[in-house]
Amino acid sequence: MVDKNRGMAGQSKLTSFKMPAKAAVQKVLQEAGIGMALLVLITIFSATAPHFMDESNVTNILTQITINLVMATGMTFVILIGGIDLSVGSVMALCAMVAGLVLKNESVPVPVAIAAAGLASVIVGMICGFVNGFVSSFWNVPSFIVTLGMLNIARGGALEVTDARTLFEFPNMFNDFGTATLFGVPAIFLVALALVLLGWFVLTRTVFGRLIYSIGNNEEAVRLSGHSTFILKVAAFVISGLTVGIGAIIYMARLTIASPILGTGFELNAIAAVIIGGTSLNGGRGSLIGTFLGACLIGVLADGLILIGVGDFVRQMITGGVIILAVILDSYRARIADRGR
């Protein structure tokens, strides 16, 4: 009677279409709050801020949110498993410095150097992520502490690599990528978008993604279900490192320099984007679509406030307020969801 039933998969194919559709609608509704906030903000700025809706300004906003978006994508994985990665800004500097050295190697053809630099950056990022994940999972140390350590290690490493010197004069072919556009959309933004879509696919459509969510909800249940939570947790940090490596390349292409002090405070922006996007800091709940909207919200806010001429200090206060507001709204959403049962 309770025999294994691998064969029954196909039999109810017809009836199976309804649920995913409904689930998808629910998912979309979950992001509706932040999406609405973004729309409201855009409407307000369109009305009050001159040039806000200009094509060039839209391009600018997309360019400006790119790096944060890339880092926040990796950060989402880490936060979903209930961790946090404070080291991303520093690791990005380390990635950039190593990649910069490779890029300035004149003994190989430029395309080779660019490819090698990209690879180097990503590998350095993934190694740092691996160390973060390994230490925090193996010794069961809070990732907050481990990544705080990595923050210092990577920053020191970045300074050490070139003895605190800034690298510049990269090949033109490389620098051109930073300003290239496709139908008015910055190429670097397209890279970030592709990364978000890939991440979204992984989180929602793959076994790995399912387990990432499950770990954030109930690690013990996942472990007792026979999955290696250790590997999964390490993988989340490695993904974070991977996105940081990509972010470093984007940074270098966009600003044509690699400075050992770059990326200071970027981790907080990335975390803010993830949290504003509705991902719970306790893990297990949230989505990359939310993170995408969160990064957009931060970018639109920064851009719009400058355009309407709000001063630096007030601007900082408003940004902080929005983060707190987002968390309050999220708490309400959770409460409403709880009441729904």
Add this chain to the structure above:
Amino acid sequence: MKAVFPKRLINLCLLRPSGDSFAAIRIQKMSSDVPPCLILGTFPMAGINKPFMSMLLGSVLMLSCVSFGYTQDKKPVIGLVMKSLANEFFKDMQEGAVKHVQERGDLTLVAVGMHSETDIDTQVNAVENFITKKVDGIVIAPADSRALVPPVARAIKAGIVVINIDVSLDEAAKKQAGVDLAFVGPDNRAGAKMSGDVLAKALGPGGKVVIIEGNPGADNAQQRKLGFDDAVKEGKLDMLDSRTAHWETEEANTVFTNMLTAHPDIQGVMAANDSMALGVVKAIDAAGKSGKILVVGFDNIPAVQPLLKEHKMLATIDQFGSKMAANGIDYAMKGLQGEKLTGWIKTPIELVTAPSN
């Protein structure tokens, strides 16, 4: 001490199995060799990654015993208290000082660097240490213009000649502590005005400009802002906006891009340092307005040299940072010889403009 371990670790992991690209950097570092008279301070940043480090350290320690114990009458000891050596500017400054001392050959230098720009504690401790060790002179680039006044006052009362470089200690605080010491440093305000004047002259009266400021609250940032303001007023420029980008390239890029959207008619930019000028120039390139918006900066860092050459930047200011500490040491030596030093001894600043061709 936080920085020490990671740095060593990275050394071992990254630099030892170095490829060609690393080797290039390392050779460059070796050439700016640290002389044996440099004693590694609390933050042994410079020279730690030498292959024969332990040997060197040993000899340095021996030398230090000699210089403190028995040869006090022969060579005066000057302590140098620096800011963050993670900052290229201060690193250059310290290396310049070391080289200068080597050339002079008539004193012993003890240098202390900090972990970060705001690591005030380390500086205070360094000054206290120097007092205990009875050095002859102290040259200090204070991290905070008020917090460092009391230890400096104690040093002066202990009979040590103290020279203030880089950023001037607060006048009121100095008066309160009853001390008077010389400040050897550039006039940031005058420098910024020189830089701004170039822009004003190029644009003519009514030219529309914006300012990108440094860290709000930093003394040199404020001075440079004032200098730009002076240039704006004198050149009858139209200042549209002024915002901080915290000395950072990426932020300057973002902030200026948004300024440009808000004010598409911007004709000129004054950036309080060259790192930010770099970000501004990238933003101008991205907006397709190369050559239409003029940029001036400050600091004359290597990374802006190509921009000057390509006329993407109009001018920058060289305040000879690498010589500032060396100058301070020279004045400290003069003080030791009995010369009375007070007030602001301005160090030279030089306008660097695009080469005409």
Add this chain to the structure above:
Amino acid sequence: MQQADRVEARRWLAGVSGKAENAGKGHTMEPLLELRGIVKHFPGVTALDSVDLKVAQGEIHALVGQNGAGKSALIKVLSGAYTADAGEMRLSGAPYRPRTPLDALEAGVRVVYQEFNQLPYLSVAENLLFERLPRRFGVMLDRNTLSRRANDLLRRVGLEVDPAIRLEHLGIAQRQLVEIAKALSSTGRLLVLDEPTATLTPREAARLFDIVRSARGSGVTVIYVSHHLQEIFELCDRVTVLRNGRRIESFAVAETSAPQLVRLMVGRPLEAATDAIEADAAAETGSPSSAQQEPALRLRGLRVRGSPHPVSFDLKYGEILGLAGLVGSGRTELLRAIFGADRREGGEIYQDGHRVAFADPVDAVRHRVCLLTENRKEEGLVLAMPVRVNITLTDLAQVSRAGLLRVQTEVATARHWVRELDVRSRSIEQTARELSGGNQQKLIVAKWLFRDASIIMLDEPTRGIDVGAKAEIYTLLRRLAKGGKALLVVSSELPELMVICDRILVLSRGRLAGELHRHEFDEERILSLAYSEYLAGKAQPENRSS
């Protein structure tokens, strides 16, 4: 099997038990608590539908009903955790409208919830007296008083633990006692106990009854929620039956009978179901087919960490092997050690005659062994995620290709198992949290069957599950055994083991004290084996069911 025990076991299941000594006493007095027309809606559900209730001063009033009948909602309205949508409450004649749990506490209403709210990293003593920590000089913690008062309270509930150790080191039954002791730490007018005996051994439960009676003696009124009808007849004065958010009936305990209550709660009598299980189990036991094969699991000298006793036994396919023992006798630890969730200190495990390592849960699961933990919520389910996800979590490879999930396959699979095990949920997209306890348990079984587990270990499979659902779980377990699975079941409810098991092993302080076959099942005998290691110089402990 002895006839008397058979009857006892069935009586227990059906809730037929003798004594109702205190019945009738007190209900003529003025009501301490009076509820009129209490209504509580949740989106889509009416949890409480115009409930009237009178609880007399100084009585022990039982609330019974299946899960979802509204007991929990009623308790939460009483405790101020929920605010009623309509209706009024009076406490000692005065209007009582708690908006927060603090209001309720101040009014003298104390609630011991089934799921406790404890501080695992604080000491037992601090947990006990958390609401009123003794102070010295107004700011300092008075450690001496703290530990003295904690000791007093622990003694009252008969819990022998050091009040200075951290709560996290206690087992679930011990935590339950701590929670009850905490409720006794302050004097209240009304004490509400929600399933207090769910995790207690008979001895501890008997102790608890004494405590409750003495509380009544000192004028405290008690509302007692339990699935165990036996306890209600033993302890309570009056009983109210709830079903679907409505109050069905209230009786003096003396005036009703267990079958009547069950009929009112469930709407159908249970005897038939349990009889079927029994007949089924009896018929299968000793069937020669199971003796032929290699045992599914053979333990040789396995030692649980921290226990000096090596344990050896065989588990055959097609049988249900029970593990009996007192709380703390190492039953759970044994299961976890076999599963690789905890470390072992030696011993060998053979599966189908082959030596296996079971180094960690991943390894055990790969060998088609599964463990259904006692803490469904903490360890078994991903509560915030849908039924579908919970089922497929154990073997995502089956519903994916090259790491990509095949949603249609997954949906079909989940539907199949929900149907197969009769998991009652609105849809497979409902989150596991929304299911009742019995359905959560079925869901966990479903996920392991999906994984094609052949050896199924269950720890307290019916903890907190209502009467109707219990019978369903029993039927399900028998079905699994009949289908050729090997089952190892830990339970604190002896009658439960006696109904479903083919053999029972008794653990006493980590030692395997005895093995009983179905024809030898005898509650008295099991208990004396369970106590065997604890009897160093002590008298035979009391036994509440005799």
